[in-house]
Amino acid sequence: MNELIKNIKEQVIEQLNLEDLSPDEISETESLFGEGLGLDSIDALELMVLLEREYGIKVENPADGKEIFSSINSMAEFIEANRKK
Amino acid sequence: MEVQMQQRFFINMDEKLYISSFIRLVDAKLQLNEKTLMHEDNSITFKEISKKIYKQFELKYIKFFKMDEHSKLGFLPASILLNNLNLDYEPDKVAMIMFNAESTMHTDNNYVTTLDTIPSPAVFVYTLPNIVIGEICIKFKLRGENTFFIEKDFNADSIFQMVDILFKTSNTRACLTGWVNFKSQQDYNCTLYLVERVVEQQNYIIFEPKNIDKIYRGELK
Numbered sequence: 124m125n126e127l128i129k130n131i132k133e134q135v136i137e138q139l140n141l142e143d144l145s146p147d148e149i150s151e152t153e154s155l156f157g158e159g160l161g162l163d164s165i166d167a168l169e170l171m172v173l174l175e176r177e178y179g180i181k182v183e184n185p186a187d188g189k190e191i192f193s194s195i196n197s198m199a200e201f202i203e204a205n206r207k208k
Numbered sequence: 209m210e211v212q213m214q215q216r217f218f219i220n221m222d223e224k225l226y227i228s229s230f231i232r233l234v235d236a237k238l239q240l241n242e243k244t245l246m247h248e249d250n251s252i253t254f255k256e257i258s259k260k261i262y263k264q265f266e267l268k269y270i271k272f273f274k275m276d277e278h279s280k281l282g283f284l285p286a287s288i289l290l291n292n293l294n295l296d297y298e299p300d301k302v303a304m305i306m307f308n309a310e311s312t313m314h315t316d317n318n319y320v321t322t323l324d325t326i327p328s329p330a331v332f333v334y335t336l337p338n339i340v341i342g343e344i345c346i347k348f349k350l351r352g353e354n355t356f357f358i359e360k361d362f363n364a365d366s367i368f369q370m371v372d373i374l375f376k377t378s379n380t381r382a383c384l385t386g387w388v389n390f391k392s393q394q395d396y397n398c399t400l401y402l403v404e405r406v407v408e409q410q411n412y413i414i415f416e417p418k419n420i421d422k423i424y425r426g427e428l429k
Contacts, residue, residue: 139274139330140273140274140330141273142259142273143273161270165329165330165333166330168329168330169328169329169330172326172328172329175326176325176326
């Protein structure tokens with residue numbers, strides 16, 4: 124799980140062009156949207172692209188994104204349970 | 209008609225349009241008014257110099273690294289110019305009119321390459337030239353009139369006419385205008401002018417096509 128979390132952080136930084144952040148600066152429990160990393164709705168779409176490309180997971184209902192992307196930990200749990208690659 | 213306009217927008221006849229400040233980012237050189245702020249070797253890419261400017265001038269903006277090259281090209285000089293001033297106008301009285309020839313062709317091409325796999329929403333949102341104006345508005349909380357025109361080439365007359373009309377037909381007190389044209393990592397030009405309607409001041413430059421052109425060509429130091 125720790126390896127997966129490390130990979131997710133690196134992929135989020137690359138996918139969202141968060142060049143001024145390092146993986147260590149992203150908390151596993153902190154909210155990704157709003158006060159946390161300050162991501163927006165376009166970033167949510169990019170995270171869905173990331174799930175599909177890296178893990179073969181297609182999020183059928185965009186409304187589920189709110190829970191899936193609430194933190195790095197919640198992303199990792201969702202990926203672990205649904206990954207196809 | 210002239211009288212009606214004066215009454216409607218309370219034009220003070222002693223006031224005229226002046227370029228109170230200008231900034232250029234061309235050929236790896238960043239110049240604010242007569243002062244060179246940065247001058248790198250011509251081999252530096254735009255990606256590299258834009259990051260360097262962002263860090264050096266501590267332009268903290270959460271979306272900076274997500275922007276496309278076109279938006280960065282306009283955002284960086286505009287931020288430095290506006291940070292250098294104390295504009296004391298209401299947010300809805302500061303306008304922006306920008307121009308270029310390339311629109312966002314560089315970003316459009318980047319987006320097309322993502323169509324081979326999964327299209328990128330983050331790239332797609334920057335495939336409009338006026339997005340750069342939105343970024344500057346968000347950063348500086350400006351709410352004035354704004355628009356972005358595409359021209360075949362740099363055209364000082366167009367810039368003059370559009371800005372002149374804007375001041376004559378609205379309550380605009382200041383307008384950030386100019387040319388934001390990104391063609392490639394080595395071929396880009398941002399020349400921005402802050403135009404204000406004020407009573408004559410000694411250091412200000414008269415806002416007219418001749419001076420707009422001179423600044424664009426780097427001939428007005």
